[in-house]
Amino acid sequence: MPALISRMGKRLRRLIERPASIELTRYEALLPAVGELEPDVEKLTDAELTERTAKLREHPQFGDDELVELCALGREAARRALGERTFDVQLLGTLGLLAGHVVQMETGEGKTMAGALAAAGYALQGKRVHVISVNDYLARRDAEWMGPLYRLLGVSANWVEPALTREERRAAYAAEVTYGAVSEIGFDVLRDRLVTRPEDVVQPEPEVAIVDEADSVLVDEARVPLVMAGSVDAAVADVEVANVVRRLRLGLHYETDSDGRNAWLTSAGASVVEKALGGIDLYGDSGSDRLAAVNVALHAHALLTRDVDYLVRDGKVQLINASRGRVAELQRWPDGLQAAVEAKEQLPATDRGEILDSITVQALLARYPQVAGMTGTAVAVAEQLREFYRLEVAVIPPNKPNVREDQPDRIFASPSQKLRAIQAEIRSVHETGRPILVGTQDVAESEELAEKLAKVDLPCVVLNARNDAEEAAIIAEAGTYGAVTVSTQMAGRGTDIRLGGADGKDRERVAELGGLHVIGTARYPSSRLDGQLRGRSGRQGDPGSAVFFASLNDELVLAHAPDVPEGIEADDETGEISDPAAQRQINHAQRVAEGVHLEVHRNTWRYTRLIEHQRRELLDHRSKLLRSELAAETLEKASADRYAELAEALEKDTLVQVCREIMLYHLDELWSDHLAFLTDVRESIHLRALARETPLDEFHRTAIPAFHKIIPEVEERSVKTLDDAEISSDGINLAASGVRRPTSTWTYLVHDNPFDSDFEQTLKQVRSLMRRKKD
Structure with a gap:
């Protein structure tokens, strides 16, 4: 009975402290067995450790015994290869990832190691793994950093980045574990959809995705499709x-x-x-x-x-x-x-x-039969992860209790008063020698603040989009005694801030002073981003503090909650506001912003779900054209005389490839035209609402018949191209027949919100015109 009461109390406490998260009891129960194996595993030579790990490949599905074995061998491999013994909580994170969850681990708790062991676990079960990060730097850093661990476990690992050639990409994807930025992996998928020879495909069929900074990739990036x-x-x-x-x-x-x-x-x-x-x-x-x-x-x-x-x-x-x-x-x-x-x-x-x-990122991840993720702030978006990706959140407790002091927001009447207070805060804390990290909203703000600090003899290091190549070195030294670092968007920077700097030589000195002090110059549009900035301080039980400065005239408030309650008074001298109503207004503005972003995500998915279904159907047909002689068979049937004429002049393989390139060209062109058509439809579909019709239903009624015309039109155009094609001693001149591929490719930044379109701008132009006529 007491045990039952204890379990019920623990479950109730989890629901209160970590809503929308799953229980970890089953995985926690495996940890003592991992500890018991540790002495035996320590006695193994490197070769024996690799050989024992290889035996796990005999089990295509891991049960509890295999999971315990993997964790014990992984812990020992990490100690030997990287000089780091994994904590129990890191192994708990690994088990959560292997169960297909998004694990929430606080900054500095070792997500990279947990992800690597999970990736190795999937690879040992015979599955190809993509570890997806937010940028190319982190992908390469983590692949190189974890490389010795993978080698000791007998697992091959590599990474993709923009500078790689097609052959190098193919080699990277051939590894059991491949690291890459979400955009890089996504664009490789898009590039593979444009190839005209089977041997030019670089990505094999996807199997497992482990998403680093999962909330940033799966939620923030989901609003911007890869184009x-x-x-x-x-x-x-x-x-x-x-x-x-x-x-x-x-x-x-x-x-x-x-x-x-x-x-x-x-x-x-x-x-x-x-x-x-x-x-x-x-x-x-x-x-x-x-x-x-x-x-x-x-x-x-x-x-x-x-x-x-x-x-x-x-x-x-x-x-x-x-x-x-x-x-x-x-x-x-x-x-x-x-x-x-x-x-x-x-x-x-x-x-x-x-x-x-x-x-879309959502469609990209839907290609993987198994998806897991890790981040420091997942609970805040647990419902979205469940709604859009069918993923559950597992909250991993910290290895050491978090002792960071999160101070209440300091709110001011105007941005200029807020800026003066931030400068004063930086000066007073800097005089103690404590390192300071200032999180700003954009490049312009970071550089303006740096200029103002320089004028009052407070030099700082700036990290923004202008110098992101040096970000690792800048962040690594942000915990140095007396350092002042000003950064835009700390989310996804991926490098821990160690007290005393990268070498930690002044760690005790800085810890005694109170650790890293984090200052936010404004609240972000998402509470998760606030949490990620705060989380840079207080890693692994270190002391630290964090405070956000805000103004009732910040962009967040003006855009999402501009109607500030009357009667809020500010201090005549400093402009600071102590009225709780001001804090409620800022919190309200942030919740509205989060709601807007969620609705954008929902609307994007409502419209793109049909497009993704059509894309999958068309890709199946494209794959048949690419990997078989279907194109040649189709054109031979549709234009028998011309095909026979070409068959006499060309080798069979050459003619098959010509037919393939013709049909793939027209298929790709008509799909591109279809996407443009659907964009136009979406930008005017809301007129249907005036006629009391449902825009989404009308979008489907328009899009489906248009899609069904594509394949017949491909065949019709291909026949015409084949009939008109020029033939010389060198073969067929496809370029002269209009079959030309783009000479270069790039990506578009598109905020794909069907309720915020050019059509709305047109309506506003009409309203402006009506006002002119009235005038």
């Missing part, structure tokens, strides 16, 4: 329009909505633009061809900010990935907007492109 585009020709920006729009002023010539997603001309702004462009009527026949250019130039001018949304570096516009605080390599906005931003910055326009294919 592959191909070069068509040089883009042309309307420089005249860009010069006109550059002179417009907010509030007078144009307005923006509260969340900064849309901008539209006022009647005064439209008059200025029309006059500057030669007296045209933007909303009439004489100006209709310039309206799109004005809209996109206004978007670039009003909604995209240099050093926040993008950098200008090496004469190029480079996008910043907001969720990571890093430059988004080989990524750009859709054509018109990219050219408009380049015109705004007076740079030459880059190539125009066409979208070839796309995939």
